Amino acid sequence: MKIRLLALFVCVISSWAEVDITVTANKIEEKKDNVASSITVLESDQIAMAHSVEDLLKIVPGVEVVRSGGRGGNVAVFLRGANSEHTLVYIDGVEANDPSSPSGTFDFANLDLQGIEKIEVIRGPQSVLYGSNAIGGVIKITTKEGKGDLTSKLTFEGGSYNTFTERANVSGKEDVFSYSLYASRVDTDGYSSAKGGDEDDGYGSSTVGGKFVVDITDKTKAKLMTRHNRSKTDLDNFGGSLGDDPNREIKDESTLGRFSISSEEIADWLKQEVSFSAVNQVFSDKNEPDLLSSELLDSKYSGLTQKTESLSEIKLTDSISGTVGLDHKVETASSRYNSDGVFGPFSDNLNRRSMTTNSLYGEIGAKFSDSITLRGGSRLDDNSKFGSFGTYRVGIVGALDDTRIFATVGTGFKAPTISQLYSSYGNQNLKEEESLGFDVGIEQSIGNTLLGVTYFQNDFDNLISFNPVTFVSENIAEAKSWGIETTASAKLCEYLSLTGSYTFTDTEDKLTGEKLLRRARHKGSIGFSSKPIESLKIDLEAILKGKRDDIDFATAERVELAGFSSVRLTALYNLTDNIDLSLRAENVFDKEYEEVLGFATEGASVYGGVLVRWE
Numbered sequence: 001m002k003i004r005l006l007a008l009f010v011c012v013i014s015s016w017a018e019v020d021i022t023v024t025a026n027k028i029e030e031k032k033d034n035v036a037s038s039i040t041v042l043e044s045d046q047i048a049m050a051h052s053v054e055d056l057l058k059i060v061p062g063v064e065v066v067r068s069g070g071r072g073g074n075v076a077v078f079l080r081g082a083n084s085e086h087t088l089v090y091i092d093g094v095e096a097n098d099p100s101s102p103s104g105t106f107d108f109a110n111l112d113l114q115g116i117e118k119i120e121v122i123r124g125p126q127s128v129l130y131g132s133n134a135i136g137g138v139i140k141i142t143t144k145e146g147k148g149d150l151t152s153k154l155t156f157e158g159g160s161y162n163t164f165t166e167r168a169n170v171s172g173k174e175d176v177f178s179y180s181l182y183a184s185r186v187d188t189d190g191y192s193s194a195k196g197g198d199e200d201d202g203y204g205s206s207t208v209g210g211k212f213v214v215d216i217t218d219k220t221k222a223k224l225m226t227r228h229n230r231s232k233t234d235l236d237n238f239g240g241s242l243g244d245d246p247n248r249e250i251k252d253e254s255t256l257g258r259f260s261i262s263s264e265e266i267a268d269w270l271k272q273e274v275s276f277s278a279v280n281q282v283f284s285d286k287n288e289p290d291l292l293s294s295e296l297l298d299s300k301y302s303g304l305t306q307k308t309e310s311l312s313e314i315k316l317t318d319s320i321s322g323t324v325g326l327d328h329k330v331e332t333a334s335s336r337y338n339s340d341g342v343f344g345p346f347s348d349n350l351n352r353r354s355m356t357t358n359s360l361y362g363e364i365g366a367k368f369s370d371s372i373t374l375r376g377g378s379r380l381d382d383n384s385k386f387g388s389f390g391t392y393r394v395g396i397v398g399a400l401d402d403t404r405i406f407a408t409v410g411t412g413f414k415a416p417t418i419s420q421l422y423s424s425y426g427n428q429n430l431k432e433e434e435s436l437g438f439d440v441g442i443e444q445s446i447g448n449t450l451l452g453v454t455y456f457q458n459d460f461d462n463l464i465s466f467n468p469v470t471f472v473s474e475n476i477a478e479a480k481s482w483g484i485e486t487t488a489s490a491k492l493c494e495y496l497s498l499t500g501s502y503t504f505t506d507t508e509d510k511l512t513g514e515k516l517l518r519r520a521r522h523k524g525s526i527g528f529s530s531k532p533i534e535s536l537k538i539d540l541e542a543i544l545k546g547k548r549d550d551i552d553f554a555t556a557e558r559v560e561l562a563g564f565s566s567v568r569l570t571a572l573y574n575l576t577d578n579i580d581l582s583l584r585a586e587n588v589f590d591k592e593y594e595e596v597l598g599f600a601t602e603g604a605s606v607y608g609g610v611l612v613r614w615e
Contacts, residue, residue, distance in 0.1 A: 069193025239598015
């Protein structure tokens with residue numbers, strides 16, 4: 001042990017080759033180094049040390065994560081300055097954004113880490129392969145697949161705010177059948193979401209899911225996955241000390257599933273996958289009058305997305321290959337909103353509506369020697385309401401020894417949501433939102449150090465906003481963003497590694513000349529990971545975020561939120577072959593800050609857990 005501790009400080013600098021990472025950014029499996037995109041991959045080792053998906057995303061360059069209040073509060077993710085609804089989320093190939101939300105966003109608040117094996121963050125316009133909502137980029141989440149002998153895991157964690165988490169997983173493979181089943185439960189008394197409030201806002205969430213694979217032949221597979229979440233969140237009326245509400249409650253329920261058959265047997269040059277997926281989401285917000293407020297609120301939003309896909313991977317020659325896809329998507333939504341307060345009664349009810357999109361897309365890639373790949377593609381979407389729209393994307397990547405250089409340019413679009421078209425503030429004359437973006441980057445390996453820098457720029461047109469004069473949604477907004485993402489990682493020796501990132505993002509509302517809300521110009525992270533002894537791993541992580549603007553809805557005036565830093569410490573100790581102990585400290589230095597004006601954030605807190613496995 002003494003020798004290993006000494007090695008932490010005097011280890012010899014040696015060459016460090018990054019392990020080949022496989023990604024699916026182009027909808028097919030390939031090495032990350034061959035993909036002309038800005039991609040960050042979060043794998044199982046990082047996920048095992050993390051607390052939540054949002055905490056993992058906070059360390060990714062070019063990603064802004066904002067939560068309103070405590071656990072269960074809305075979690076919005078902005079990619080490269082784009083709006084949160086411009087982030088498209090895929091879970092095992094299922095398009096998970098909610099068609100019943102006003103702008104079609106995905107809320108990360110209830111996405112538990114249980115069952116997740118890998119997260120890919122693909123930045124920049126990705127509409128060619130992924131269609132609407134992918135203006136800012138795509139976050140792809142892959143759950144675990146059963147492998148080897150039967151393995152069972154149980155995890156228990158408890159700590160601050162009377163928080164308890166239980167997780168269970170069973171996985172394995174028998175002959176041609178593999179399976180992975182998981183379940184989790186989170187309960188916490190929480191803290192007041194309203195900063196300065198004294199009434200705690202609790203949270204409870206349950207998640208169950210599974211993935212099943214049958215090897216029909218050596219080269220043909222059938223795969224079924226499903227995931228279900230149900231949560232209940234106590235919520236305050238608004239930010240600030242007067243926002244406390246003792247009985248406002250949000251309930252959120254989502255169920256998603258996907259069945260696919262993939263084959264490599266059709267021809268030597270062809271791989272084919274056909275699939276059907278569906279996601280059903282129900283969200284309700286209810287608040288009865290109480291001693292603190294006479295406000296009445298009763299709302300419910302229901303959304304269903306069904307999608308049939310066909311994806312072909314074609315190999316024309318040893319150096320030329322491509323993909324061709326066909327999609328048929330049906331989105332259905334309905335909502336009711338009823339309130340009564342100081343301004344009198346108000347209702348906004350949207351009867352069940354559907355919208356259909358048929359899509360044809362293709363990409364082709366050509367390798368020039370072993371080091372340069374050029375890839376280009378286009379897409380045509382035909383929507384039952386707004387008609388046809390086309391997008392394109394071109395990228396080039398070169399890998400020369402220890403250097404990787406890439407550049408991309410592409411367009412994106414986002415169709416108006418059902419709510420934006422047909423609700424009481426909707427407008428059936430809305431056009432699709434559009435974007436044009438490009439980036440250029442370089443990654444350089446120097447001995448045991450990997451450095452990366454990327455420049456990006458995006459222009460957003462026809463953005464949909466609520467017009468306070470006409471009281472309807474209109475294409476009246478335009479915006480732009482540009483910036484620089486930098487990353488660094490160094491493995492000093494077997495027992496010590498360092499990581500860091502810094503992102504500069506400049507945004508502008510072209511109509512007002514002001515910065516876009518809740519986007520920091522400066523954001524960074526620093527990570528330290530060590531194994532002082534074989535059975536102990538310690539991670540220290542600091543998140544740093546600069547000043548950014550928010551809006552005070554009481555006065556309709558802009559307010560500048562102060563920058564902040566937050567430090568997390570995580571330790572995982574392998575007690576025996578079957579038992580791991582964990583310790584996690586959040587906001588170690590008890591910094592007080594706001595991610596959203598008037599909403600509280602977690603103070604210094606400690607959590608401890610135990611993981612038991614049977615193999």
